[in-house]
Amino acid sequence: MNRILAAFVAGLVFGVGLTVAQMTNPAKVLAFLDLFGNWDPSLAFVMGGAVAVTFVGYRSLRGRHAPVCDMSMRWPTTTAIDGRLVGGAALFGLGWGLVGLCPGPAVASLGIAPQRTILFVIAMLVGMALARWFGERRSPAAASA
C-alpha cells in the first residue's frame, strides 16, 4: 500500500473514532473534566478502550523490524522526565481545560464546524511555532527532537 494512502486511511479511522466517541464536542470534554460538577465519565471509556486496544496491538508489533509501507519502526526513544515535559503538559492542560479542545478533535472538527474552531487551530499552530523557536534558542542541538 502506498504511504500516502495508508496515512490517509489511518487519519480517517482516527477521525471516525473521535466522532463516535463524541470527543469532537468540546462541551462533552469539559463535562468529563468537570470532576466536581455534573461529571460525565464517558471520556474515561474512550481513553480506556483506546489504550487497551493499542496496548495489545503494540505488543504484537514489538518484534517487527519494518512497517508495511516504510523503512523503520519509529518507537519513541526519549525517556527523560524533566521540566520541559511537565511544564509543557501543564500548559497544555490549562489550554485544554479552558476550551475543551485538544489537537486531535480540534483538527477533526475542521470539516464539520470550521467556523467554530478555526481560530483555535490557527492559534495552536502559532503556539507550536513559538515553542519550536523558544526551544531552538535555548538548546540548538535538541531542536530536531
Place this chain on the structure above:
Amino acid sequence: METFTPISALVGGIIIGGSAILLMVLLGRIAGISGIVGGLLPPPAGEAGWRLAFLFGLVAGPVLWGLVGGFVPPVEVTSAIPVLIAGGLLVGFGTSLGSGCTSGHGVCGLARLSPRSLVATLTFMAVAVATVFVTRHVIGG
C-alpha cells in the same frame, strides 16, 4: 446538560486504538496528533506527505461518518473568542514543549507503558480538571 454515553465512548476509543495500530503497522509511526501537526512546521524532507494525508483523513473522517448516516455530535464551543485564542496558543505551545497530547502521551504512550507519558498524562489531566474547577466553580460559580 451532557449525558453519560459509555458504549459509544468505548466503541470510539476502540476505533481510535485501531487507528494507532494501523499507523504503526503501516508507517511505523506513533499516532500523536500534536506531533504529526508540529512536524509540519517546517517538515524535514520526505515528512510532509504522510502527515498531510493523515490530517486530511482526520478532517474527512467525521464528514464521511455523517454522510454514511452516522451520528455526528455538535461541536459546542462555549469559550469567548479571546479565551479560544489563548487556549489554542497554550495547547500548541504546551504540546510542542511537552512532546505530546492526549493521543501521543495519553493513548500511545500509556499503551507503551512509558513512565514519561504517564507523568505527562497525569499532569495535563490534573491541570485541566483544576482549570475547569476554577472557571466553573470558583470564578463562574
